[in-house]
Amino acid sequence: AQKITQTQPGMFVQEKEAVTLDCTYDTSDPSYGLFWYKQPSSGEMIFLIYQGSYDQQNATEGRYSLNFQKARKSANLVISASQLGDSAMYFCAMSQTGNQFYFGTGTSLTVIP
Amino acid sequence: GAVVSQHPSRVICKSGTSVKIECRSLDFQATTMFWYRQFPKQSLMLMATSNEGSKATYEQGVEKDKFLINHASLTLSTLTVTSAHPEDSSFYICSARGLAELTYEQYFGPGTRLTVT
Numbered sequence: 281a282q283k284i285t286q287t288q289p290g291m292f293v294q295e296k297e298a299v300t301l302d303c304t305y306d307t308s309d310p311s312y313g314l315f316w317y318k319q320p321s322s323g324e325m326i327f328l329i330y331q332g333s334y335d336q337q338n339a340t341e342g343r344y345s346l347n348f349q350k351a352r353k354s355a356n357l358v359i360s361a362s363q364l365g366d367s368a369m370y371f372c373a374m375s376q377t378g379n380q381f382y383f384g385t386g387t388s389l390t391v392i393p
Numbered sequence: 394g395a396v397v398s399q400h401p402s403r404v405i406c407k408s409g410t411s412v413k414i415e416c417r418s419l420d421f422q423a424t425t426m427f428w429y430r431q432f433p434k435q436s437l438m439l440m441a442t443s444n445e446g447s448k449a450t451y452e453q454g455v456e457k458d459k460f461l462i463n464h465a466s467l468t469l470s471t472l473t474v475t476s477a478h479p480e481d482s483s484f485y486i487c488s489a490r491g492l493a494e495l496t497y498e499q500y501f502g503p504g505t506r507l508t509v510t
Contacts, residue, residue, distance in 0.1 A: 313497035323484055325437075325501035371436065375497035381427070381488075383436045 283307065284372050286384035293362045294392050300347070301357040301387045303372030312376040314355040316346065319369040319386075328370075331355060362391045395421045397489050399502035406477055406509055414472045414505045416487030422467035423489035427499060428460075431484040443470055477509045 285304045293299035305314065316328040331339045331346045339346045347356040359366055372384040396419040406412050416426060425444050429437040441457075443449040443464035451457045459481075461473040470489075474481055484506050488499035 315498070317501075323431075323486075323504040323506065325486065325488075325504075327498070327501075330498060375499070380439065380442065381437075381499060385436050 283382035284374055284384035286372055286387050288387045289385070290388045290390070292390050292392055293359075293366075295364060296361055298358060298360045299362055299389065301359070301370050301372075301389065303355045303357065303384060305353050305355060305372075305374050305382075307353075307374065307376060309376045312374055314346070314348070315373040315375070315381075316344070316355075316357045317371045317373060318366075319371060321368070325371075329357065359389075364391050364393060367391045395419075395489070395491065395500040397423075397487065397500045397502040399487055399505050401505060402503060403506045404508070406507070408478055408509055409476055411473055411475045412477055412507060414474075414485055414487075414507075416470045416472070416489070416502050418468045418489045418491075418500070421489075421491045421500075423470070423491060424467065425490040426464055426470040427488045427490075428462060428470075428472050429486045429488070431486060431504075437486060440472075474507065477507070479509045482507055482509045 312333045314331045318326040329339050329341045329344045329346050331348045338348050343360045345358045367390050369386045371386045374382045398417045400415045428440045431437045439452050440455045441449045441451045441462050443462050445464050445467050449462035464470040486504040487502045490499050
């Protein structure tokens with residue numbers, strides 16, 4: 281069964297606008313971590329933001345925020361004030377006991393000038 | 394943040410030869426290292442998990458005799474692609490997890506692009 285689902289293969293956003301990238305997850309483990317990574321064309325995985333399953337507040341890191349809705353098992357990434365350099369692939373991932381990371385299929389974001 | 398390096402960043406080899414890729418944790422001790430493969434426009438696929446000093450655990454469908462993984466120290470893991478074929482051409486990424494990681498985070502290397510001709 282798919283652990284992480286990203287339903288948006290491609291997204292477009294106007295520069296300076298906000299964009300939400302969707303991510304839903306599936307686990308019965310009460311303890312887990314949710315991550316978002318950015319992968320530019322160079323290939324490196326750039327860590328953006330983390331949300332622990334027991335965290336009460338939504339995580340924020342600069343222009344990135346994670347809209348964590350535990351009951352819905354969703355962990356959407358919100359990028360505010362999009363910049364041209366934000367164009368990249370974005371992966372949602374989950375880790376739980378046992379160390380393994382589960383990655384979604386990714387969303388390709390294109391920022392339009 | 395923790396830094397993981399990979400070497401080489403790019404390699405081109407002839408079909409039938411073997412290629413070794415190194416993954417190093419530069420400023421922390423990595424008890425567990427992971428090797429992923431990524432084909433163009435696809436997600437990362439976990440190949441194997443290695444713990445220092447023990448044999449790697451391979452994911453279903455990954456040939457352990459073809460993809461040899463060694464995790465000899467707390468800072469170094471190697472992936473050797475033996476008898477490489479064009480279908481092994483891919484982007485290989487390692488990640489590492491430290492001794493006392495509270496957030497489940499893994500630190501990713503910059504990746505190695507392998508092309509087999």
